Amino acid sequence: MAPGPGTATDGPLLSVRGLVTTFQTPKGPVAAVDHLDLTVGRSEVVGLVGESGCGKSVTALSVLRLVPDPPGRVEAGEVVFDGRDLLALPEREMRAVRGRRISMVFQEPMTALNPVFTVATQVGESLRLHLGMSKAEALAKTVDLLSQVGIPSPDARAREYPHQLSGGMRQRVMIAMAIACEPDLIFADEPTTALDVTIQAQILSLLADLKRRTGMALVLISHDLGVIAEMADRVLIMYAGRVVESARTSDLFASPLHPYTRGLLASLPHAGKGGRLAAIPGAVPALTELPHGCKFRPRCPDAHAACEGPEPALVTIGTGHQVRCFLHSPASVEDTAAAAGGR
Secondary structure (H helix, E strand, O other), X not given: OOOOOOOOOOOOOEEEEEEEEEEXXXXXXXXXXXXXXXXXXXXXXXXXXXXXXXXXXHHHHHHOOOOOOOOEEEEEEEEEEOOEEHHHOOHHHHHHHEOOOEEEEOOOHHHHOOOOOOHHHHHHHHHHHHHOOOHHHHHHHHHHHHHHOOOOOHHHHHOOOHHHOOHHHHHHHHHHHHHOOOOOEEEEEOOOOOOOHHHHHHHHHHHHHHHHHHOOEEEEEEOOHHHHHHHOOEEEEEEOOEEEEEXXXXXXXXXXXXXXXXXXXXXXXXXXXXXXXXXXXXXXXXXXXOOOOOOOHHHOOOOOHHHHOOOOOOEEEOOOEEEOOHHHOHHHHXXXXXXXXXX
16 A cells, blocks of 8 residues: 555554543543553554453544543653654644544444444445545445445445444444545454354454555454454553553464463463363452552462562563563562662
8 A cells, every 4th residue: 555645654654652541530530541652563463452441442542533532631642653643633634644544443333333324325424525536436436345345235235224234244334434545554443342253253354355455554452362363463462551561473472471461361262171261360450449569460460569569661571572560570679679678
C-alpha cells in the first residue's frame, strides 16, 4: 500500500510514547492507560493482550481520539502516526485520518452498527466521505467489499439491516467497513469474541489474507493468547493500564518472564491436557483501588516484600524482550530491600 501524500516513509508507522488516559470517577481521576509505549511497524501485526479492564480498548480509542470527554481524557503523551502527532491535530484533520488512514473493528458489531441503516449505507458512508464516490459508485464498491470478506450473495446482503445478519456476517461487515478506504493501520478489538470456533477461524484467516494482500498493519486486541500466537509478530501484555511484558511472539511463548504472562499461558487449553484448567486467582483490581508497588502483587505466586515498594520499571532482557518485574530487576530488589531495612 503506498503511503498517503505528505507522509513519512522512514521509521515506524505508529509510535505511541508515554500515553496517559484518565477517567473521572466519584473517587477522583483514575488512569485507564498509564504511561504506555507502543510501536507498530509498517505491515506488522502487534497483539495487545490482557484481561478485561487492563486498558487494551482504551489504548485504541485514545490513538483514534475517540475517548468520550467527559468523563475520559488523554492527559499526556504523544501519538505519532506516519510523522504526525495525532493528539496535536485539529479535529477536522483528525476526522480525515479516521477511516481513511486508520480504522477500527469494534468489539461488538451489533452495537457498533446502526440498526436503522442498511449495510450499504453504513459501509458506503466512508467511501463517499473520504473518497468522494457517488451513491452508485459506493454501492458497487460495497458489494465488492462484502464479497472480499466472504459474505455470500453480497448484492442482497448490502440491502439488508444488521439484525437480519448472523453474528459472523455482522463481524465481516465491520471488517468491510474498516478496509473500505484501504487504511494503513487497523485496530481489531476482540474481533472473534462471541463467535463459534469455526467462524473465529474464518475471521482470523480473513484478517491474515487482507494483511497479505493490502500490506496493512494490524493491532490485534485480545484476551486470547491462542489467537495472538496465530496472528501477531510482537505481543504486549497489559495489566491495570500498564505494559508488563513485551516481546516477539515466538520469544514470549518460548520464554515468558512475567508471572502474569505465565499465568495467562498456563490457562490455555492444550490437546491431551487432562483435569481442570489453571486459573489466575483474583481479578484485575479496580482502578480506584490499585495496590501499592507492583499492581499484580496480590495475585502473584512469586510476590515478596520488595514488590510492596516502588513499582518496578520496564527493563529490557536480552534482545528486545521487556518485562516489568522485580524477578528480572535484581538491582531494584536490592535497593528496595535496603530502603526497607533503613526505615
